């Protein structure tokens with residue numbers, strides 16, 4: 001059965017959710033508070049880079065509209081999806097003010113059957129939203145937590161073909177409604193209580209972040225003992241109890257989710273009187289990861305003052321333009337603070353995220369970026385970097401040093417080209 005859905009928030013999650021629900025046949029209104037964003041969407045442009053999203057929005061335009069007006073969004077809505085951001089406050093706790101602003105805006109909603117929170121929130125938020133709904137005279141409206149598990153760059157596929165759809169509810173009727181809303185989605189729906197759904201989201205990201213920090217710690221021990229993390233991680237991951245995903249050593253995890261969510265879960269645990277020691281270690285390992293490798297680079301270069309370093313890849317992972325909490329930002333700041341000159345290349349990074357660093361020059365190609373550099377540091381494993389003519393790169397660099405922070409290139413090939421080649425957790 002098709003439903004009228006209002007999605008609050010036209011960021012990564014809101015846009016993907018809105019477009020996918022329209023694809024499933026529902027009538028969707030997406031509301032955001034940023035006028036330029038809504039103007040762009042109305043003009044047929046997508047303000048974020050997400051493969052497949054633009055096409056999906058275009059082919060569902062009859063069922064998908066965009067508005068700045070909250071009243072217009074909720075006027076007909078049967079289901080409201082809350083997909084606003086919940087940024088961390090200095091304490092690490094999530095700032096829920098935007099979530100509650102949406103609830104405030106629902107007072108006049110006369111067709112509303114359910115409010116669903118998709119934003120990542122601390123456990124216990126559902127109870128607070130329920131109380132706010134009751135206070136707003138919306139006691140009859142159901143509530144669900146429906147966290148998202150989509151990764152940027154493949155969010156549309158993750159939504160339509162998920163490992164699982166998690167639906168946290170207090171009433172069967174709301175579970176039935178949200179399950180029906182997902183008809184056509186190719187994945188199992190798991191119905192549970194609200195607190196468990198909220199915890200599943202934070203727990204899943206904590207598990208993935210833990211796997212990455214474990215791999216990075218193993219890589220450090222590999223470096224010290226002459227073992228090769230690539231071989232070790234491959235062999236470990238072949239045990240299905242462990243699994244091979246998220247065992248790629250590198251310069252640490254970044255992005256809008258893992259750093260924020262792991263800190264939020266740690267804050268939640270501390271506030272509940274149970275300091276989460278393992279997660280604290282996972283976060284510390286990640287915070288140290290890029291710093292430790294800059295130290296290795298510094299030692300190899302005999303200091304960073306007056307050295308030129310080319311950063312290859314700036315986004316927090318390939319396949320996105322997103323620079324939020326990207327390791328490159330920590331690395332660039334550190335290099336500049338130590339007196340190095342920083343050049344960079346990235347095929348997609350949002351210009352706005354690099355421009356404020358007037359001292360970091362951006363170049364159109366990796367070859368141009370490494371020209372005159374004392375070291376090339378691969379920060380993001382863009383596939384383009386594997387195709388660079390490294391032989392040519394060597395001739396334009398001041399010093400033939402590559403620090404491959406994502407273990408993208410083949411050590412023997414690079415050494416054969418005359419490079420000093422350093423990487424993460426592999427013998428030098």
Ligand code: UGA
Nearest residue numbers: 148149150151152246247248250252253254255257316317
């Ligand atoms: C992550 C999760 O993968 C999604 O399941 C989740 O829904 C999402 O967060 C979210 O909470 O919204 P995302 O942040 O888009 O998705 O990116 P990932 O592909 O998970 O990568 C995160 C970071 O981990 C990147 O910096 C990546 O380079 C790093 N990473 C990943 C590694 O260093 N090693 C790995 O083996 C895998």
